[in-house]
Amino acid sequence: MSLIIRCPICGKRSAYEFRYGGEDKGPRPDEDSLTPESWCDYVHMNQCVAGIQKEWWCHRDGCGLWFTIHRDTINNLEVQHPEAQS
Amino acid sequence: MGFLMLKKNKRFWQRVALQSHYDAVIIGGGLHGLATAYFLARQHGMTNVAVVEKEYIGFGGAGRNTAIVRANQRTPENIPLYREALELWPVLTEELDFNLMFNNCGNLNLMHSEAAMNAARMNVATAQFHGVESHLIDARQCKELVPALNISEDITFPIIGAMYHPPGGILRHDAVVWGLAKSASRLGVHIHQHTETTSIGVENHKIVSVDTNRGKIYTPRVLLAAGGYSAAISYAMLGIKLPISVLTIQAMVTQPLKPILDHVVSSGAYHAYANQTLKGEIATGAHMDPWPNYTTHTTAYYIKHQAEALAELLPCLRGVKFMRHWAGLADMTPDMAPILDGNDLIEGYYMDCGWGYFGFKSCAATGKYMAQFMASGQCSDILKPFALRRFAQHRLMGETAALVNYSPDN
Ligand SMILES: Cc1cc2nc3c(=O)[nH]c(=O)nc-3n(C[C@H](O)[C@H](O)[C@H](O)COP(=O)(O)OP(=O)(O)OC[C@H]3O[C@@H](n4cnc5c(N)ncnc54)[C@H](O)[C@@H]3O)c2cc1C
Ligand SMILES: [Zn+2]
Numbered sequence: 001m002s003l004i005i006r007c008p009i010c011g012k013r014s015a016y017e018f019r020y021g022g023e024d025k026g027p028r029p030d031e032d033s034l035t036p037e038s039w040c041d042y043v044h045m046n047q048c049v050a051g052i053q054k055e056w057w058c059h060r061d062g063c064g065l066w067f068t069i070h071r072d073t074i075n076n077l078e079v080q081h082p083e084a085q086s
Numbered sequence: 087m088g089f090l091m092l093k094k095n096k097r098f099w100q101r102v103a104l105q106s107h108y109d110a111v112i113i114g115g116g117l118h119g120l121a122t123a124y125f126l127a128r129q130h131g132m133t134n135v136a137v138v139e140k141e142y143i144g145f146g147g148a149g150r151n152t153a154i155v156r157a158n159q160r161t162p163e164n165i166p167l168y169r170e171a172l173e174l175w176p177v178l179t180e181e182l183d184f185n186l187m188f189n190n191c192g193n194l195n196l197m198h199s200e201a202a203m204n205a206a207r208m209n210v211a212t213a214q215f216h217g218v219e220s221h222l223i224d225a226r227q228c229k230e231l232v233p234a235l236n237i238s239e240d241i242t243f244p245i246i247g248a249m250y251h252p253p254g255g256i257l258r259h260d261a262v263v264w265g266l267a268k269s270a271s272r273l274g275v276h277i278h279q280h281t282e283t284t285s286i287g288v289e290n291h292k293i294v295s296v297d298t299n300r301g302k303i304y305t306p307r308v309l310l311a312a313g314g315y316s317a318a319i320s321y322a323m324l325g326i327k328l329p330i331s332v333l334t335i336q337a338m339v340t341q342p343l344k345p346i347l348d349h350v351v352s353s354g355a356y357h358a359y360a361n362q363t364l365k366g367e368i369a370t371g372a373h374m375d376p377w378p379n380y381t382t383h384t385t386a387y388y389i390k391h392q393a394e395a396l397a398e399l400l401p402c403l404r405g406v407k408f409m410r411h412w413a414g415l416a417d418m419t420p421d422m423a424p425i426l427d428g429n430d431l432i433e434g435y436y437m438d439c440g441w442g443y444f445g446f447k448s449c450a451a452t453g454k455y456m457a458q459f460m461a462s463g464q465c466s467d468i469l470k471p472f473a474l475r476r477f478a479q480h481r482l483m484g485e486t487a488a489l490v491n492y493s494p495d496n
Contacts, residue, residue, distance in 0.1 A: 046317065046378075048328070073332075073380050074381065
């Protein structure tokens with residue numbers, strides 16, 4: 001199935017114009033208290049949610065903006081306001 | 087008539103009642119779950135084992151893959167496992183008393199640049215060092231082996247040579263599922279289809295039970311072998327995150343043709359591979375969605391890509407029709423190597439996942455060693471490099487030469 005993503009600048013475009021940037025994992029861990037485990041968790045580990053997840057995208061073939069969306073990984077549809085729904 | 091024959095013949099595996107206790111519960115009736123169950127029963131006398139499968143056995147990658155096998159991987163950690171897996175096909179065909187239709191036609195991995203040839207030289211040297219037959223050949227030799235191949239300069243990525251791996255080939259993937267299930271069942275393993283694991287019970291860092299939609303099972307051992315669903319299960323049921331991205335991967339077959347292709351041909355640059363099945367179809371793959379999803383949907387985008395690639399590599403296929411097109415899930419890790427682990431974070435909890443698109447060729451040997459691990463509690467040396475802790479220890483394996491554009495990180 002195709003995926004349509006809404007870029008905050010360019011509007012709705014085919015996902016093939018974008019580059020997926022991973023699950024949203026919050027801010028980069030603080031350098032001072034960093035352990036191999038916490039760094040590994042930030043860099044490699046995923047929740048792989050079968051459902052709605054918050055994730056990063058870059059409009060690679062467009063304006064170049066990095067932004068987050070919510071998407072349902074089961075049907076590949078962007079979800080506008082997941083918090084409001086639940 | 088077919089219906090009557092089906093009714094008369096005995097099922098390959100028995101339908102049995104769900105017990106409340108098992109010595110081991112295997113989550114997932116796919117290749118790795120069934121192979122582990124088979125070896126637990128056959129080699130370790132552990133027969134009080136349940137395989138719980140949420141749909142039917144072979145529903146996952148086991149029934150969707152293109153059944154290509156080879157042992158010319160890139161790293162010294164991976165090659166021994168794949169080598170043993172490759173050597174096991176003829177042994178299993180006999181042991182299971184089931185025709186797995188192993189066709190060791192050989193694999194040709196095409197190279198389209200001098201840089202790729204150099205990388206292949208290293209692959210070939212590593213394989214040879216580990217006793218796996220692998221050669222570097224030039225374009226003319228490719229043409230001799232596969233006359234249908236287009237070695238002209240006049241294509242997008244002209245062929246310069248190939249990594250030739252004679253002992254690899256293809257099998258009948260369904261036969262592997264059925265053969266393993268039949269023998270495991272005969273040895274006493276319970277295969278429960280339409281039985282979905284809904285939670286895993288842990289007390290004092292030990293596995294105690296597995297909940298399913300058909301009831302609770304008490305058990306001291308669980309193997310996570312749920313293919314593309316493993317990472318989601320691991321996080322949702324145990325809070326353990328895995329370094330996995332789950333991508334939908336597609337494949338297709340053409341209408342059946344007379345024999346024209348007697349090798350598996352693959353190309354990284356064209357991002358395509360093809361082989362001719364015993365039925366005559368050209369089986370070809372494999373596009374991956376460049377973002378994670380669980381849709382298992384096919385795309386028109388990919389049909390076009392594949393038609394363009396095949397029309398250049400194998401021009402005799404121009405005008406040939408695609409007949410079927412399907413997709414499954416690939417659980418990719420950052421180093422293209424699986425996660426094989428156990429008894430570490432939780433006593434009695436074992437993992438066999440992260441196989442991406444390599445989990446068919448590896449299932450026999452992995453099942454053998456995972457069974458040994460689960461029966462004895464001791465991890466054999468061949469599995470040790472694949473522990474989950476390698477990611478925190480920065481010991482990722484260098485299988486990524488085969489990398490395709492699958493994640494945000496490359
Ligand atoms: C299109 C395609 C082409 C491929 N080509 C090749 C190839 O040529 N060569 C190769 O080596 N590999 C190939 N692969 C990869 C290979 O198919 C997989 O790596 C392999 O199937 C993994 O085996 P598995 O046992 O881990 O998982 P699977 O075979 O996917 O089995 C997992 C099972 O777990 C079940 N399950 C999931 N959740 C639950 C739950 N909660 N409770 C109970 N059961 C559950 C699923 O229904 C499924 O049946 C390909 C894959 C695809 C999709
Ligand atoms: Zn934009």
